[in-house]
Amino acid sequence: MKSQNVVREGAISLGIYIGTLLISLLVPLVGLVTFLFLPFPFIYFSYKYELRSGVVLGLLSFLLLAIFFGPLAVPITLLFSGTGIVIGELFRKKAGGLPVLLGGSLSFIASIVLIYIGTIMFLDVNPVEELQSTMYEQVDIILEMPLIDGQSEEEALTEAVHDIIQEIGVIAPFLMIIIGVGWAFVTQLIAYWLLRKKAYPVVGFPPVREWGFPKSFIWYYLITYLFIIIGVTEGTAMYTAIANLMPMLELIMVIQGFAFIFFYTNMKRINRVLPIFLVILGVIFPIFLHVVRILGIIDLGFDLRKRINPQN
Numbered sequence: 001m002k003s004q005n006v007v008r009e010g011a012i013s014l015g016i017y018i019g020t021l022l023i024s025l026l027v028p029l030v031g032l033v034t035f036l037f038l039p040f041p042f043i044y045f046s047y048k049y050e051l052r053s054g055v056v057l058g059l060l061s062f063l064l065l066a067i068f069f070g071p072l073a074v075p076i077t078l079l080f081s082g083t084g085i086v087i088g089e090l091f092r093k094k095a096g097g098l099p100v101l102l103g104g105s106l107s108f109i110a111s112i113v114l115i116y117i118g119t120i121m122f123l124d125v126n127p128v129e130e131l132q133s134t135m136y137e138q139v140d141i142i143l144e145m146p147l148i149d150g151q152s153e154e155e156a157l158t159e160a161v162h163d164i165i166q167e168i169g170v171i172a173p174f175l176m177i178i179i180g181v182g183w184a185f186v187t188q189l190i191a192y193w194l195l196r197k198k199a200y201p202v203v204g205f206p207p208v209r210e211w212g213f214p215k216s217f218i219w220y221y222l223i224t225y226l227f228i229i230i231g232v233t234e235g236t237a238m239y240t241a242i243a244n245l246m247p248m249l250e251l252i253m254v255i256q257g258f259a260f261i262f263f264y265t266n267m268k269r270i271n272r273v274l275p276i277f278l279v280i281l282g283v284i285f286p287i288f289l290h291v292v293r294i295l296g297i298i299d300l301g302f303d304l305r306k307r308i309n310p311q312n
Contacts, residue, residue: 042084097205104184257296
């Protein structure tokens with residue numbers, strides 16, 4: 001009886017996955033939303049019937065997609081099936097929200113990197129360079145319009161925009177990581193909500209006020225910042241490493257800073273609307289994030305939470 005249930009639910013999960021995938025590919029606006037739900041059939045199936053069953057469902061989805069989509073089935077399976085299985089298995093093992101996010105992020109990032117390498121090896125196409133070429137063309141078309149007075153101003157603006165586009169090639173690893181973590185985070189939230197709707201016990205994220213990074217990150221940040229002050233030659237491996245590390249570490253300090261704000265407002269019994277408003281303010285006005293980052297550096301470097309509340 002149990003095996004029959006597995007087969008039946010496997011077929012239903014596979015049907016939902018294929019249907020959602022077709023909607024995502026064929027219906028532009030709706031597809032932007034359904035695209036986020038694609039890993040869920042594998043999350044649910046792996047959670048309910050363990051890892052082996054999830055892997056079998058992933059293999060079946062790959063074989064079915066290979067018939068209709070050919071080689072395109074490989075990246076699709078890596079992104080959605082693989083990541084869904086990882087998140088589902090971690091949920092089943094009652095892993096906390098942050099370990100699940102780490103596992104899902106690593107799976108997404110690994111999939112993106114493999115797809116990137118495969119595109120270069122088998123199609124002889126570099127996605128980053130293609131994106132840059134497209135952006136160069138679009139920018140040149142826009143700048144040809146009579147919107148700017150003076151040739152010198154136009155040349156300065158063109159050079160500045162081209163420098164930004166060129167920098168995309170340098171910080172491509174950072175962008176892949178951000179995309180992977182963001183994608184995993186949204187997928188995890190959706191899966192958590194849907195599993196809870198089905199009354200399945202899953203562990204969510206701890207309160208934001210309890211978030212924090214290892215103290216060693218402050219040293220990584222300071223060393224990286226020191227290299228920036230000293231100066232690194234463009235085009236070198238060190239320059240690429242610093243260019244990718246710095247925005248990542250700055251983002252970590254911002255998260256640490258917001259975590260402290262949530263901690264402080266909770267300790268002082270201030271309405272929780274305030275820290276949420278400050279997060280929204282930081283998104284709308286990024287200059288505010290400089291203050292939050294400094295706060296995060298102080299909190300991480302000097303154990304500010306423990307100094308304010310020794311019982312923490």
